[in-house]
Structure formats: C-alpha cells, structure tokens
Amino acid sequence: MGTAPPAQELSGTQASILAAYAELIEEVGTDDVSFRVIALRAGVGERTVFRYYPTRVDLLLATSAWIEHTIFSRAESESIFDVPIAIRETMEAYDRRPELAHVVAETAMRGVNGADPAPHQTEFDRMLRSEVPSLGDDDRRAVVAALCHLDSSATWVTMRRELGMGGRDIADAAMWAAEAILDPIRHRSGAAGE
Structure with a gap:
C-alpha cells in the first residue's frame, strides 16, 4: 500500500x-499454482521464473511487495488529519481484492524481501512532526504506531x-x-480551525 517504489527496480x-x-x-x-503455469501466464519460460525467484517463498514475497506497491498503493495524504479517510479507502480496496489482501498481510508480518x-x-x-510539533516523542511514536496498526x-x-x-x-x-487517535491532538495543530 505504500507509495514508495520497490527497493529495486523490476525488469x-x-x-x-x-x-x-x-x-x-x-x-x-x-x-495450487506451479511455476510452469505462472510462466505460461507471464509469457516467459519456466527457467526465467526460477532465475528471478528460485523458491516459492521468494516468488510469494516478491509478489506480495509488488501487490502492495501497485494494486494497493495510494497517494500520500496531505495532512495527518486526512489519514482516517485514506485508511478507510485502503480497507475498501482490501475488501475488493480479498485474496491479495490476505497474501500481503501474511507476508508483511514477516517483514522481509x-x-x-x-x-x-x-x-x-x-x-x-510538521503539523503537531508540540507533540512529545513518546506521544508521537504512540500515535504513529496506532495509525500504522x-x-x-x-x-x-x-x-x-x-x-x-x-x-x-x-x-x-x-x-x-x-x-479517535487523532482527535485528542487536533486542537494542537494549525488544522484545528479548519
């Protein structure tokens, strides 16, 4: 779901x-998907699939990252107070593509590749940091962690x-x-009167 490109550019x-x-x-x-079937669908040879992704785990993790960066990507929010709407839209996107959401969830928990x-x-x-500079480090980390979750x-x-x-x-x-996470700090930002 990130807007950043994958760690390395894909061919x-x-x-x-x-x-x-x-x-x-x-x-x-x-x-239930063999490398042969993937190769046929992709229009490449089976050896090509193995060259890039030697194991099923390598392929699954790379595909999950690709799904996150393409299918579930979203534009960066303009304000921290716009994030609840972005989260809502992301949840709706997961619901439209549940099989892919499950794959991303399972591999994201591994945090690799x-x-x-x-x-x-x-x-x-x-x-x-920009919108609520008076927020202390511990409080900021707690808000970030809750939003990330x-x-x-x-x-x-x-x-x-x-x-x-x-x-x-x-x-x-x-x-x-x-x-609910953001409401207690809304008054501390420039967005309070908006």
Whole structure:
C-alpha cells in the first residue's frame, strides 16, 4: 500500500511474472499454482521464473511487495488529519481484492524481501512532526504506531476472519479508530480551525 517504489527496480519480465502470479492467486490461491503455469501466464519460460525467484517463498514475497506497491498503493495524504479517510479507502480496496489482501498481510508480518509491515510509518511521523510539533516523542511514536496498526492488511484480515465483519463495517471501524487517535491532538495543530 505504500507509495514508495520497490527497493529495486523490476525488469519488465519480473513485473510480468509478478502480475501473472497475482492474477493466479485470485483465481486459484497460492498453493495450487506451479511455476510452469505462472510462466505460461507471464509469457516467459519456466527457467526465467526460477532465475528471478528460485523458491516459492521468494516468488510469494516478491509478489506480495509488488501487490502492495501497485494494486494497493495510494497517494500520500496531505495532512495527518486526512489519514482516517485514506485508511478507510485502503480497507475498501482490501475488501475488493480479498485474496491479495490476505497474501500481503501474511507476508508483511514477516517483514522481509520488500514486504513492509508499516509502509506509511515515515510519512505519518513526518506529518506529525510538521503539523503537531508540540507533540512529545513518546506521544508521537504512540500515535504513529496506532495509525500504522490500523493502516494494515493484517488489521483488515483480523476484522474479517476473527470478528466476522463485512467490508463497510471494517472500513468504518478503521476510520473511526484513526479519528479517535487523532482527535485528542487536533486542537494542537494549525488544522484545528479548519
């Protein structure tokens, strides 16, 4: 879901492989897809897939990072107080592509190979420092951590699986929780009168 590009630029072939695997994940899941089928869908040889992604785990992690940076990417918020709406929109995007949201959540928890469990952490910290400079370091870290937790595919998966919530309810709950985190500091910023 981040706006930053992947750690390394992908070749057209790599992007084709990752896009093909993402399509297949939505069609049949992650376990039932062979490298041969991915290669056919991507229009490359099977050896090419193995050259870039020697193991299924390498391929899954790279595809998850690609999904996060392409399918679930979003524009950077202009203000920290716009983040609840962005979180709502992200939850709605996860609900439209649930199989991909599950893959991103599972790999983001590993935090390796391009998967980022908190892709907007730096952005949130920067906005808070700028918009609410009187906020102490501990309080700022707590707000950033809470927003990062809400702004994650893992939160969407938890609300969906563990709480049995539907898409609109998940989006509303995440947005309202983000607003509740930010409301106590709203008066300390220049946005208070807006």
